[in-house]
Amino acid sequence: MLKPQQIHQSRFIRNLLPFPSQFIHGFSTLAFLPLHNSKINQTRKNVKLVFRPTPVKATLTNTTDKSVAVKATVVAKQTVTSFIKNIGIQQGLDEIQDLLGKTLLLELVAAHLDPKTGLEKKRIKGYAHRVSKDGSNVKYEAEFEFPADFGEIGAVVVENEHHKEIFIEDIVFDGVPNGTVSVNCNSWVHSKFDNPRNRVFFTNKSYLPSETPSGLRKLREDELLNLQGNGQGERKSSERIYDYDVYNDLGDIDTEPTKKRSILGGKDFPYPRRCRTGRPRCRTDPSYEKWEEGFYVPRDEAFSEVKQLTFSTNFIYSMLTAIIPSLEASILDPDMGFPNFNAIDELYTQGLNLPTLDKKELWKSVLPRLIKTVSDEAHSILRFETPETLDRDKFFWLRDEEFARQTLAGLNPLSIKLVTEWPLKSILDPETYGPAESAITTDLIQREINEVMTVHKAIDQKRLFILDYHDLFLPYAERVRDLKGRALYGSRTIFFLNPDETLKPIAIELTRPPMDGKPQWKEVYTPCLHSTGDWLWKLAKTQVLAHDSIYHQLVSHWLRTHACGEPYVIATNRCLSVMHPIYRLLHPHLRYTMEINALARESLVAADGPIEKIMTLGKYYLEVGSVFYDQHWRFDQQSLPADLISRGMAEEDPSVPQGLRLTIKDYPYASDGLLLWDALKQWVTEYVNHYYPNPSMVEADQELQAWWTEIRTVGHGDKKDEPWWPVLKTPKDLIEILMTIIWVATGQHAAVNFGQYTYAGYFPSRPSFTRAKMPNEDPTDNEWRRFLRKPEVALLECLPSQIQATRAMAVWDVISHHSPDEEYVGDKPEPSWVEDPVIRAAFERLHGKLKQVEGIIDERNGDCNLKNRNGAGITPYELLKPFSEPGVTGMGVPNSVSI
Numbered sequence: 001m002l003k004p005q006q007i008h009q010s011r012f013i014r015n016l017l018p019f020p021s022q023f024i025h026g027f028s029t030l031a032f033l034p035l036h037n038s039k040i041n042q043t044r045k046n047v048k049l050v051f052r053p054t055p056v057k058a059t060l061t062n063t064t065d066k067s068v069a070v071k072a073t074v075v076a077k078q079t080v081t082s083f084i085k086n087i088g089i090q091q092g093l094d095e096i097q098d099l100l101g102k103t104l105l106l107e108l109v110a111a112h113l114d115p116k117t118g119l120e121k122k123r124i125k126g127y128a129h130r131v132s133k134d135g136s137n138v139k140y141e142a143e144f145e146f147p148a149d150f151g152e153i154g155a156v157v158v159e160n161e162h163h164k165e166i167f168i169e170d171i172v173f174d175g176v177p178n179g180t181v182s183v184n185c186n187s188w189v190h191s192k193f194d195n196p197r198n199r200v201f202f203t204n205k206s207y208l209p210s211e212t213p214s215g216l217r218k219l220r221e222d223e224l225l226n227l228q229g230n231g232q233g234e235r236k237s238s239e240r241i242y243d244y245d246v247y248n249d250l251g252d253i254d255t256e257p258t259k260k261r262s263i264l265g266g267k268d269f270p271y272p273r274r275c276r277t278g279r280p281r282c283r284t285d286p287s288y289e290k291w292e293e294g295f296y297v298p299r300d301e302a303f304s305e306v307k308q309l310t311f312s313t314n315f316i317y318s319m320l321t322a323i324i325p326s327l328e329a330s331i332l333d334p335d336m337g338f339p340n341f342n343a344i345d346e347l348y349t350q351g352l353n354l355p356t357l358d359k360k361e362l363w364k365s366v367l368p369r370l371i372k373t374v375s376d377e378a379h380s381i382l383r384f385e386t387p388e389t390l391d392r393d394k395f396f397w398l399r400d401e402e403f404a405r406q407t408l409a410g411l412n413p414l415s416i417k418l419v420t421e422w423p424l425k426s427i428l429d430p431e432t433y434g435p436a437e438s439a440i441t442t443d444l445i446q447r448e449i450n451e452v453m454t455v456h457k458a459i460d461q462k463r464l465f466i467l468d469y470h471d472l473f474l475p476y477a478e479r480v481r482d483l484k485g486r487a488l489y490g491s492r493t494i495f496f497l498n499p500d501e502t503l504k505p506i507a508i509e510l511t512r513p514p515m516d517g518k519p520q521w522k523e524v525y526t527p528c529l530h531s532t533g534d535w536l537w538k539l540a541k542t543q544v545l546a547h548d549s550i551y552h553q554l555v556s557h558w559l560r561t562h563a564c565g566e567p568y569v570i571a572t573n574r575c576l577s578v579m580h581p582i583y584r585l586l587h588p589h590l591r592y593t594m595e596i597n598a599l600a601r602e603s604l605v606a607a608d609g610p611i612e613k614i615m616t617l618g619k620y621y622l623e624v625g626s627v628f629y630d631q632h633w634r635f636d637q638q639s640l641p642a643d644l645i646s647r648g649m650a651e652e653d654p655s656v657p658q659g660l661r662l663t664i665k666d667y668p669y670a671s672d673g674l675l676l677w678d679a680l681k682q683w684v685t686e687y688v689n690h691y692y693p694n695p696s697m698v699e700a701d702q703e704l705q706a707w708w709t710e711i712r713t714v715g716h717g718d719k720k721d722e723p724w725w726p727v728l729k730t731p732k733d734l735i736e737i738l739m740t741i742i743w744v745a746t747g748q749h750a751a752v753n754f755g756q757y758t759y760a761g762y763f764p765s766r767p768s769f770t771r772a773k774m775p776n777e778d779p780t781d782n783e784w785r786r787f788l789r790k791p792e793v794a795l796l797e798c799l800p801s802q803i804q805a806t807r808a809m810a811v812w813d814v815i816s817h818h819s820p821d822e823e824y825v826g827d828k829p830e831p832s833w834v835e836d837p838v839i840r841a842a843f844e845r846l847h848g849k850l851k852q853v854e855g856i857i858d859e860r861n862g863d864c865n866l867k868n869r870n871g872a873g874i875t876p877y878e879l880l881k882p883f884s885e886p887g888v889t890g891m892g893v894p895n896s897v898s899i
């Protein structure tokens with residue numbers, strides 16, 4: 001259920017507010033007024049006076065002798081956006097209209113056609129008049145004479161006669177013969193002056209298409225057509241049209257041609273589709289769309305006002321527009337690295353001076369974790385919080401065991417996989433990339449595991465694991481190295497599973513393709529006691545950690561959750577009516593994703609944006625994601641069980657509780673994830689079985705079939721011919737598909753998102769950028785001598801520069817936040833779920849189970865036998881604990897991908 005304060009707001013507000021909107025959090029509109037002109041203030045004061053107009057009786061168009069009185073109560077919200085938009089002459093007109101009681105025209109639609117005529121029963125119309133205003137809550141009421149033969153209310157049509165949009169939370173009809181009827185709206189209703197088409201809201205009762213009451217069938221179809229639009233023209237911010245497009249809008253190439261990036265989506269660079277905005281085409285290349293501030297998202301996809309005013313968009317936007325440029329201005333040499341590790345520590349103790357930061361008082365409030373007060377107030381200081389990992393153990397990042405442990409319980413637990421074939425071999429073209437055979441030999445592995453078993457026995461016993469970043473990154477190594485100050489390799493890292501379920505890294509192979517007239521170069525590094533070998537091992541680990549960091553952000557996080565999820569949002573809104581029970585099941589899991597993705601396209605992952613600047617891949621960042629999507633992404637492997645099985649990290653076993661036997665039992669992401677999966681699956685199963693008691697109903701559900709077809713053939717249309725798409729014929733098929741979508745939006749996104757500052761906030765432990773090649777890759781005599789003389793310098797020169805590191809830390813800090821109104825999975829039911837006793841009971845079971853999951857995870861973290869999550873200085877694995885406080889907490893699973 002949406003919380004009372006959840007009013008969706010356009011990013012339009014950013015351009016209107018004279019200062020960060022954080023400052024009007026908890027505002028009253030009157031408190032906001034002194035900032036504007038006195039005439040408006042006067043108007044508002046007048047409005048504040050209580051004036052109750054005589055109730056306007058509804059016009060009854062179909063009266064009978066047996067009519068009853070029905071009262072409709074409309075709860076609307078006065079928002080910062082609507083208030084600001086209303087400033088001016090139109091606000092005055094709207095206020096007058098409100099007082100006259102002629103601002104919201106309601107039309108009640110009968111659920112069933114007239115049995116005698118077969119036509120729609122005459123609608124009951126009436127104006128709602130404003131009766132009270134309490135803070136941001138505005139209440140309107142209407143009275144109707146309700147004919148006894150009208151029957152069940154199926155929908156209400158709203159005409160907004162204000163000059164501006166209004167946010168309607170819900171409409172409740174009291175006095176209806178069969179009991180109170182609720183209509184949960186939570187939506188913006190446009191002004192009739194902007195769009196003459198009235199808004200339709202259906203009651204909270206869910207219907208499959210075939211069960212739609214006769215009086216609502218046409219409205220149901222019309223409303224879907226309205227949401228689909230006609231694919232033409234530029235979308236306006238007030239519209240609610242959902243459509244698809246490719247990623248061709250990442251930079252304004254007319255003014256800055258260097259911002260031209262490969263178009264993602266299509267034959268050359270397959271990619272999931274994004275929301276169509278219809279912006280004008282670029283003059284210099286019409287296959288690109290112009291970049292303009294404020295990307296369109298359908299009106300109801302905008303963030304809630306609380307989310308907007310406090311965190312998320314505002315946070316990110318504030319940081320991008322003020323903090324990062326100030327950082328860049330403060331660190332004059334963009335290539336300057338850290339002179340020593342003490343200088344890195346000082347980021348958390350003394351901070352960085354930001355002398356150029358304007359409005360510092362404001363930023364201190366917007367970003368309190370980052371911007372600190374200094375005694376003389378002359379400077380702003382960007383001082384980072386000490387990440388929990390570093391706080392618990394200053395030397396955590398140096399230990400091999402921690403490097404391995406984090407592949408199971410860190411920020412990216414989605415890459416580690418079982419070695420099933422030997423020897424290791426690349427599938428890249430050897431003509432271009434050099435010999436395909438790995439330099440990690442059988443003898444080398446056996447030596448590193450002290451000959452306790454042969455390689456083949458280790459593989460048979462499932463004891464060898466790999467992080468394989470060889471074939472994904474190697475084809476980009478030459479192009480990335482051609483960019484200034486970057487080093488990139490293909491890499492493979494082998495781990496051996498100890499009897500105590502911990503992993504030990506035993507070999508790292510780094511490969512550079514043939515380039516600059518030199519042949520392929522590859523080297524295998526192993527843990528070493530001698531200083532030279534030990535430093536080379538440390539440096540090789542740094543390269544792999546950067547690969548893992550890039551893969552995490554590019555694939556595990558952005559591609560697999562944010563980008564792949566957007567087509568689900570679009571298809572669900574285009575194909576499933578809001579009265580469809582599956583729409584109502586999915587809606588909380590799809591909310592806000594389009595908004596955060598639009599913001600990311602507009603700024604974070606835009607051409608030359610922060611992500612390109614903090615990732616080694618630079619301008620090839622998203623393009624590499626397209627390669628992964630093309631070669632590896634499969635819908636049928638996105639559910640937690642299927643993902644684990646595909647990586648050899650689990651196998652099906654009906655005899656164990658969740659039907660899966662983990663290859664490494666102490667695999668915190670998997671074992672906690674399965675608890676969450678299990679609870680959600682029970683809920684989804686009960687829900688689906690309730691609405692589809694007969695298996696054939698799934699195949700017969702036309703909306704549902706259209707939805708699945710559109711996801712496969714349009715939203716993920718570049719993969720439409722893949723044979724692995726699941727069929728959708730039975731409730732079981734539907735449950736699996738829904739669970740995949742819900743899991744990605746909940747557990748998977750939480751696991752890879754909310755620990756970003758915890759695990760990457762100390763950047764030597766997870767650099768996202770490597771500036772230097774290995775000291776032993778074709779070194780000059782001088783380079784090698786320099787390394788031997790002071791190897792620490794080689795490491796500092798490889799790690800990100802000051803500006804790269806601090807930019808990244810600021811981004812990780814901001815996107816690790818939970819908003820104060822975060823909606824956690826299983827926390828609050830949707831209104832339609834509450835009205836059905838079966839669904840309500842199922843939801844209560846889900847809520848209870850998730851509370852238990854919290855306790856189980858706490859117990860596991862306290863168990864000293866689980867060495868991958870318990871030990872001296874080890875950060876407990878809490879990322880899949882369902883609930884959390886606001887802020888950077890390293891736990892909490894929100895309903896949707898919303899940051």
Ligand SMILES: [Fe+2]
Pocket residue numbers: 557562749753897898899
């Ligand atoms: Fe995210």
